[in-house]
Amino acid sequence: MKVNPTGWNPTMPEEIANDAGAPLTTITGNRGLMLEEALIFEIGTTETTGVDLPAPAAGAPNRLGGLDRAESFGLPGLSEPETVRHYTRLSRQNYAIDCGIFPLGSCTMKHNPRLNEKVARMPGFGDVHPLQPESTVQGALAVIDELAEWLVTLTGMDAVAMSPKAGAHGELCGILCIRAALEARGDPREVVLVPESAHGTNPATAAFAGYRVEGIPATAEGRVDFEALKARLGPDVAAVMITNPNTCGLFERDMKAISDAVHAAGAFVYCDGANFNAIVGRVRPGDLGVDAMHINLHKTFSTPHGGGGPGSGPVVLSAALAPYAPLPFTVKQADGTISLIEEADVADHLPGSFGRMSAFSGQMGMFTRALAYILSHGADGLRQVSGDAVLNANYMLRSLEDLLDAPFGASGPCMHEALFSDASFAKGVSTLDVAKGLIDEGFHPMTMYFPLVVHGAMLIEPTECESKATLDQFIAAFRGIVERANAGDLGLTQAPLLAPRRRMDEATAARKPRLAWSPEAAA
Numbered sequence: 001m002k003v004n005p006t007g008w009n010p011t012m013p014e015e016i017a018n019d020a021g022a023p024l025t026t027i028t029g030n031r032g033l034m035l036e037e038a039l040i041f042e043i044g045t046t047e048t049t050g051v052d053l054p055a056p057a058a059g060a061p062n063r064l065g066g067l068d069r070a071e072s073f074g075l076p077g078l079s080e081p082e083t084v085r086h087y088t089r090l091s092r093q094n095y096a097i098d099c100g101i102f103p104l105g106s107c108t109m110k111h112n113p114r115l116n117e118k119v120a121r122m123p124g125f126g127d128v129h130p131l132q133p134e135s136t137v138q139g140a141l142a143v144i145d146e147l148a149e150w151l152v153t154l155t156g157m158d159a160v161a162m163s164p165k166a167g168a169h170g171e172l173c174g175i176l177c178i179r180a181a182l183e184a185r186g187d188p189r190e191v192v193l194v195p196e197s198a199h200g201t202n203p204a205t206a207a208f209a210g211y212r213v214e215g216i217p218a219t220a221e222g223r224v225d226f227e228a229l230k231a232r233l234g235p236d237v238a239a240v241m242i243t244n245p246n247t248c249g250l251f252e253r254d255m256k257a258i259s260d261a262v263h264a265a266g267a268f269v270y271c272d273g274a275n276f277n278a279i280v281g282r283v284r285p286g287d288l289g290v291d292a293m294h295i296n297l298h299k300t301f302s303t304p305h306g307g308g309g310p311g312s313g314p315v316v317l318s319a320a321l322a323p324y325a326p327l328p329f330t331v332k333q334a335d336g337t338i339s340l341i342e343e344a345d346v347a348d349h350l351p352g353s354f355g356r357m358s359a360f361s362g363q364m365g366m367f368t369r370a371l372a373y374i375l376s377h378g379a380d381g382l383r384q385v386s387g388d389a390v391l392n393a394n395y396m397l398r399s400l401e402d403l404l405d406a407p408f409g410a411s412g413p414c415m416h417e418a419l420f421s422d423a424s425f426a427k428g429v430s431t432l433d434v435a436k437g438l439i440d441e442g443f444h445p446m447t448m449y450f451p452l453v454v455h456g457a458m459l460i461e462p463t464e465c466e467s468k469a470t471l472d473q474f475i476a477a478f479r480g481i482v483e484r485a486n487a488g489d490l491g492l493t494q495a496p497l498l499a500p501r502r503r504m505d506e507a508t509a510a511r512k513p514r515l516a517w518s519p520e521a522a523a
């Protein structure tokens, strides 16, 4: 077997040297027990295989009808142990919430209790198929129905559409409900107002649904500028999309007054509920006049996420929007059984439904995990989640604000995340350098450069799951790096020095990914 055909990282800097001054390179390319890994096509040989097929009997007729493959088609040739090791080594290169603190702001990277995983894998939940007869999946339908009940109760809303498959999909669902409601009253409107600090999915959703997006400015204290919003409201505004708590980590205190003004102007209030973790069990968005809000089950109610999924984004709806909710949905029959309402029955149940968001009922695995999480915490436990999350974020904020600029630190306690700018960094050192410095210290960086309203933003969300000891370790490492940034230590611009790969061209990797391997491209 070839060892490390790709060799050690060619960008290895010379300044990393051992005590004797020799560059820290190794024969294998491995660093300690951090193993280099080539593509699966580049290891093994085509002489090897994990299966022993019997040789064709001598003289047996060829039944391929002349379709015999003339040449090798380049499948990697590996034995079973080689294959297992390849994927195990790859998996160890992944940083995960199960390895350490994952302080990404706006992502709510919390512990995923193993109980949820166990429940989701029970055969009655894990092995069901969406096309099974209803009578055989009553348990699964009961999970959807009971979770729906919890979400409606926790948010103080009237109904919930369970099928959207992520937060962004939920936003689209909510905006489509709003469009259906406006069209039903013969008043189609053109504009959706979105605060400048909003997550990019908000304007993208409104634009995708055919609306013109206009920004709402923020006040100096990081909240929606209510006066500016009021001044812009008019007969062309269909909806206002507001994130609460917002992406600056602050509660929108004027939310009820904003909703009243929006409703008085004949428009609807969409609330981005991605940050529900900070208020669950304490604030009911329905009481604040919200008409539609998605809940990222994979954030607030724990489900492994990242790497593109899976997510789940049920949308709670007010009485004004509930008549337009998408298919399918569950209905409890008089005999206690649960039915799934689809196209054939919708006229009897919800004639205004705008249609459907997805082929089936939604993300069953996430529903099961979320309900397990909710039931194991109980109402009091969920209330404690938001309390501890906010406490941890404020500990972070107050432990760092003597070194870092906290642009809204004076606006009162933060909610679930602490926001800093790059104002204290000396010339030549950036937020990116500080994030890369954290990697050398063994910490996953925080969210960078978001929200856009803060220069060089660093958004840290510790969640309720981290102990004080973990927070203190992170704070100590972060303080050390920030001190270097404030002092203008340009060595930071070389970080990470100790990671297997250093600074990647991330933009090109995202925009022009090379997803297929070919011997020609590799040569």
Ligand SMILES: *Cc1c(COP(=O)(O)O)cnc(C)c1O
Pocket: 106, 107, 166, 167, 168, 169, 199, 201, 243, 247, 272, 274, 275, 296, 311, 312, 313
């Ligand atoms: C995560 C997030 C979204 C999008 O949710 P997805 O589930 O990733 O589609 C929208 N808004 C905010 C504020 C978020 O944090």
